[in-house]
Amino acid sequence: MSKEELKKVSDTKTTKLFKKGETIFEENEKLNGVFCVRNGVSKLSKLSPNGKDQIVKLASKGAVLGQRSVIVEEISNLSAVALNDMEACFIPKNAIVNTLNANPNFAVEVLRHMAHDLKEADDVIVNMSQKTVKQRVAEAFIYLKNNFGEDKNGYLALTLSREDIANVVGTASESVIRIISEFKKKGLIKTFGKKVAIVDPQSLNNLAEAI
């Protein structure tokens, strides 16, 4: 969603706080507005019939949660949970709808944003179906580095539990744990508690992209 356009609306709104682990909204919930992330990171996930959670997207500062469902006026197809303490402002549905109608450029802005999301989703589909679990874990680390950066010591700024990594990658947490220890042995990454640091980005990337 357009930062400029949305800023006008969101600046008038108060900020809500969500603690780590708190649910922002659930799957199949009727949303009467969207949440604009000011701070922190949220996981957007969907429950599979087999009872496992699949994380579809990680949303951080600037991202808008629930816009898809609000626009098509459907119940949410995803649930949103805070991965760390979050600040987000709530924008009621009618504010969105009004702006969409009043400002023609706004719709196009939102459209562009959703088109981008759609492309990313296509990429995820290809990765999920064509790559091995090991490749996907490697890619997840690269993604985390590119999108959330590293702390002063070179560790990934966003720390996910093994379980969450498994839910991003679509595998079992045991597999993630095993792959992490394999990557450590090979000198591709290092860890400190739950934190992960990429040691050899080149090799990790080769592994993720290669045949």
Place this chain on the structure above:
Amino acid sequence: MSKEELKKVSDTKTTKLFKKGETIFEENEKLNGVFCVRNGVSKLSKLSPNGKDQIVKLASKGAVLGQRSVIVEEISNLSAVALNDMEACFIPKNAIVNTLNANPNFAVEVLRHMAHDLKEADDVIVNMSQKTVKQRVAEAFIYLKNNFGEDKNGYLALTLSREDIANVVGTASESVIRIISEFKKKGLIKTFGKKVAIVDPQSLNNLAEAI
């Protein structure tokens, strides 16, 4: 894309014909317009680094090909190939852009459509990552029935090669072949040449959805 809105534009355009197997556009191609499917079915696929093609979507009558790329003004992230003889009309980029700006409702219509695609993509991600190949093949047959129907003899109206099914499901063609013969033995489906008919929809559905 809105049928009403688009109809105004598309009716003024002549129809292009594509033979079975013919390429409509390729990945990384710069598109200067979109294709509106009048007849026939196209596969939209993306090449994975491992050299395999992943079919992301099947587009039939009423679908618009290339709109995502045209809207964000990027080169195409997918390639489009005709699965059978097709009729499609070409709508140049500027016609789209003009209509987007001129008609505020049009943008919202397109937005809704893209929001729908995005939800479907999310579902595909979950299926790909959480279901077994067997479940995905079962689901593919159900999908083909629901979206393209059956012929007078009860066979799926859209006949895909084993290879194409494999590319939809994200597996090897051998696996698809093996699973098809297993489904036949179990009385879930029957085949006639390349054609497939669903014999026991209930059991097939259970298999696709179950734990």
Place this chain on the structure above:
DNA sequence: TAGAAAACATGACAACCGTCAGGTTTTAAA
């Protein structure tokens, strides 16, 4: 701070699935 709960870790094992290799059948083209 102690105890409980959650997260992390590792081994064993079987099922799943991709690959290779060899066939047969179907399709398309000469």
Place this chain on the structure above:
DNA sequence: TTTAAAACCTGACGGTTGTCATGTTTTCTA
């Protein structure tokens, strides 16, 4: 119609990955 190519099919085999079981460490809370 003959021939070549493509598609289909099956078996064998090994690597990958999910599951279960069990133990350790970390985190949370009373």
